[in-house]
Amino acid sequence: GSDKNAKHGDPEQGLADSAVTLDSMYHTPSQNSAAMEPHVTLAHWEDDKLVLYTSNQMIASCKQQVMDALDLNKDQVELISYYVGGGFGSKLGIAPESIAAAIASKEVGRPVLITMTRPQVMEATVRRSNTRQRIAIGCNEEGIINTFIHDTTTSNLPGEAFFEPTALSTHFLYRGENRRVSYQMVDMNHVLSGSMRAPGEAVGMIAV
CATH class of the missing domain: 3.30.365.10 (Aldehyde oxidase/xanthine dehydrogenase, molybdopterin binding domain)
Structure with a gap:
């Protein structure tokens, strides 16, 4: 997997040219680990x-x-x-x-x-970021995927670099000559966002 932005082919045009498409937005809320053992x-x-x-x-x-x-x-x-x-x-x-x-x-x-x-x-401990994810998939008449888009917006405190890498698994799960994974982060005055169990996959795979 990768937590970097990546683009192959022409995803938006591939989606427009596909015989069958899905283009949806998914939202996941913030979560806390809530471990039984206290800090x-x-x-x-x-x-x-x-x-x-x-x-x-x-x-x-x-x-x-x-x-x-x-x-x-x-x-x-x-x-x-x-x-x-x-x-x-x-x-x-x-x-x-x-x-x-x-x-x-x-x-x-x-x-x-x-x-x-x-x-x-x-x-006072880290949360998993809330996310907004666009999943767009394009297929031909036989249902073979030719386009896959996974765009994510996450949040953290101002000045923080960590973001929830939701598309870690998207890179290698499905085919498609037109592909895009992108991340954007917005500043929000919520609890600090950081790593939780299954960073990225836990909320990214829900959308996929």
Whole structure:
């Protein structure tokens, strides 16, 4: 698959010339992972070194995020993630409770454990973007596909680059000498959009 825009042949003309066509718009709402395991961090300081017990999937980048957030160097941050339960994308990166626990622990001079409530998880971790997808298919009289168009509009916060790659599987599922996959993203002041289980395919394949 690919998360890049791609075009082959003349999709719009191919659609116009097809004997049988389908041209429809599909919308999917935002979703949250809603993992059973909550987002929890235990933070404590050993002199000027921060130790975080948390469940994260990408420890190296999470460590960098903590360093950036608290202005620490690599020798001052240790992340310990013995187990990762339900993550499905929402625990790829650091969530707010980790930084809050670190700051609180520094302030009170003792270990601090913070667990997000379910409503907090919905508001403070990543969501799957809402999408608007145009699926257009053209066939000849025998029903053989000659044209396939999959155009998607997704959303994220201003300044963010991540988008839901809905057409990852569209590239190789069906034939068609005239093909187009395109993505556009609009800024929306919703919760941050990011990876969830089956990025792209989960909502893209519904439309296809």
